[in-house]
Amino acid sequence: MYCIETSDLSYQYSRQGNELHRVNLRVKEGSIYGFLGPNGAGKTTTLKLILGLLKKQQGQIKVFGEEFAPHRQPVLSKIGSLIESPSLYSQLTATENLSVWQKLYACPKARIQEVLELVGLGQTGTKKAGQFSLGMKQRLGIATALLHSPSVLVLDEPTNGLDPSGMVEMRELLKRLNKEHGITILISSHLLSEIEKLVTEVGIINHGKMLFEGSLGELMQRQQTAGGIRLDTSNNAEAVERLIAQGLDARQEQGKIVLPLLARSEIAQLNRALVQHQLDVYEISTVESDLESIFMTLTHP
């Protein structure tokens, strides 16, 4: 079952151009869904539409199998969110900030201390939220999202502004929440490296269009197929002609010859053939494209 499902979701801020174009996004129950895309790709707009912060124009949004708009309140009672920077009342303490939301969600008061301990802010006492570091603010934002024990967490770039150790801590916390509490997480980021160790499902968006959606395994599969072989010879132009004549998909790129992945025996055979034609081979190497380069290829074709 999908926790969150959008069908042909389109949105435009102004008459010029679409911000989102027929976005289909499916977040499986119990998964950690990484929603990736460069800045301005349409991630935040999509998440705002899912949470009802933007008025839907076209398409369908279902949360827990129900249409969002007519069931807005019951649906929102099961979602915790952190969109962009955390929402905090700067003149209030961490406990007072959470009290503001505790009253609205009508959850037990004891939850306030529980979530503060969970995010490591249990000892902030009378310190006002305005005096918190960026990392502490971000953690208080997560605590707010977790306060009412939601089934789904929607987090928009929650690691923005965090230092590397803060990022690791956040990742561990989210993993724990998913494993131990069974919370489904939809997390957006513009850095694949930041969330590739966390997510089970991935959606990639750019210019308002979904470019890929699937498991991390499927994306890794692309990694393998996207790999290739790089060659450098004494005459690359002639070498390319000879390789094409042998039925290989060879081309020149940045002064080197690029070929699709081949078996080891085929590489040896190819080398022999080039040498037989008086072409000196200076380099044969395999090119493994990492997730980051797949991401770049998808978002910058």
Next chain:
Amino acid sequence: MTTFVASYQSEWLKTKRSLAAWLVVLGGFFIPFILFWARVLYPEKLKKAVLAPTYWEEVLSQSWQFMAILMLPMGLVLATSLLTQMEFRNNTWKQLHTTPQSYTTIFVAKLGVLLTMLVQFFILFNLGMYLSGILPPLVRGISLPKQAFPWEMYLKTSGHFWINCLPIVGFQYLVSLQFKNFLVPLGAGIGLLLASLIGLEWEHGHWLPYSYCSYYFFSLRGAKMGTLTVDAFSKWALGYFVGFTLLSYFFYILKKDKS
């Protein structure tokens, strides 16, 4: 789902240590504090004043003289804008709008807190007026005023001022909900207040929504303000308040981006 009471409590909690909350407390006691010292520092005048049968009426009139025309409207412009803009300043609209409550509940709870704070201000101001009248004779060892404290008159006057300043609350609420920049509601408020003060002697001055506190104050002093009665000013004020509030509600509900 969130009840109105829970929403109101949540909104009330947000006012804790806020600038608007301080403004209510300081604004309520500021003029009484000055008048207290004015009476303590001039004991001869005070001696004569406490013997007069209209001592408490004088205290009331002196206090409202400074409050009604400028301080109350200005304080309201500031406090309403500060309180409403708190969500913009703290980047919290998006969080508030993803809580399981209707937009109507949010709108009414916020307005309810504003009106409660206005009541709070009037209570503090009345308490301040009483203390500024009763404490100076005690400090100076002068006999206390013969006249009993006219609670009813004080409350009635405050009730009228409360109604007459509602258009200011309504309009400031409307503008503050729509514009992120604090200078917009502030500028609009100051502009309308100045326009209302300039237009006081205009035959249609009562069309100006920020003018009713001044009109009511001058009518208390016995001045005739055109052809309208005190009750008519209050009706205009209530009409404007209802109009601004409805307009504000529709703009708020229809806002496309609630983040």
